[in-house]
Amino acid sequence: MRVRLxxxxxxxxxxxxxxxxxxxxxxxxxxxxxxxxxPLNRRSKGADVNRLQEKEAGQMxxxxxxxxxxxxxxxxxxxxxTEKLADNMGGWMHSGRNVSLMVGGPEGLHSSVMAxxxxxxxxxxxxxxHPLVRVVVAEQVYRAWSILKNxxxxx
Numbered sequence: 001m002r003v004r005l006x007x008x009x010x011x012x013x014x015x016x017x018x019x020x021x022x023x024x025x026x027x028x029x030x031x032x033x034x035x036x037x038x039p040l041n042r043r044s045k046g047a048d049v050n051r052l053q054e055k056e057a058g059q060m061x062x063x064x065x066x067x068x069x070x071x072x073x074x075x076x077x078x079x080x081x082t083e084k085l086a087d088n089m090g091g092w093m094h095s096g097r098n099v100s101l102m103v104g105g106p107e108g109l110h111s112s113v114m115a116x117x118x119x120x121x122x123x124x125x126x127x128x129x130h131p132l133v134r135v136v137v138a139e140q141v142y143r144a145w146s147i148l149k150n151x152x153x154x155x
Contacts, residue, residue, distance in 0.1 A: 001089075002032045002098040005137060006063045008056050008105035010037040012131050019135035023142040030093075031145050033138060036063045040105050049107055057110035064100035069118045072102045072109055073133060077120030086144035088119070093148075103133050 005020075024033045038059045041052040064070055069092055080088070092099050101121075102113050114120070123136055146153035 001030065001093045002034060002065070003141060004034050004036055004063065004065060004068065004098065004100045005103065005134065006036045006038065006060050006100055007103040007130060007134055008038045008060070009040045009130055012134070016131045016134055020138045023135075023138035026142050027145055028149065031089075031141075033141055035134070038063065043106070050110075053105070053107060053110040054112065056105060057112045060102055060109075060113055061116060064102075064116075065098050068098045068100040069095075070100050070102065070116050071119045071121055072114055072117040073104070073123065073137070074109060074114065074120050075122055075125065075127060077122035079122050079124070082140060082143050083147065085140055086147040089141075089144045090148055101137060103130055103137070105130060 020035060024035070027033055038056050041055055043049065043052065089099075102109060102117070104110070104113070123133065123140075128136070143153060145151075
């Protein structure tokens with residue numbers, strides 16, 4: 001199965017890239033985690049943020065695979081335990097469909113991306129910076145995969 005982590009923003013600090021890469025490389029051959037970075041449009045004083053988000057949203061949706069499960073990362077989504085994520089991943093693997101996880105930029109996701117969501121996932125009731133979300137999601141995908149594979153990482 002292929003999981004696309006589609007995230008607005010590039011040029012992340014080194015710790016973000018290193019954290020993401022560490023968990024991504026640990027996954028087995030049966031699960032590939034790909035990071036797709038959507039460039040953050042420049043926010044200047046007086047910029048139409050909704051229009052900028054709409055442009056980013058179009059790029060995000062274009063990056064999602066045809067037929068993918070679309071999962072948006074939203075503060076108003078449902079909180080999942082690691083075990084729930086593992087259950088969902090098991091179902092996605094069984095379905096034969098890939099997954100696109102959508103992470104918005106500083107203002108969150110545009111409504112057009114949220115409208116395409118099959119599932120809405122909240123990592124926390126806290127507002128998290130989108131660079132940190134990349135690392136947390138990569139770790140949780142690895143942890144959920146380790147549960148499915150009876151790997152000792154989760155214990």
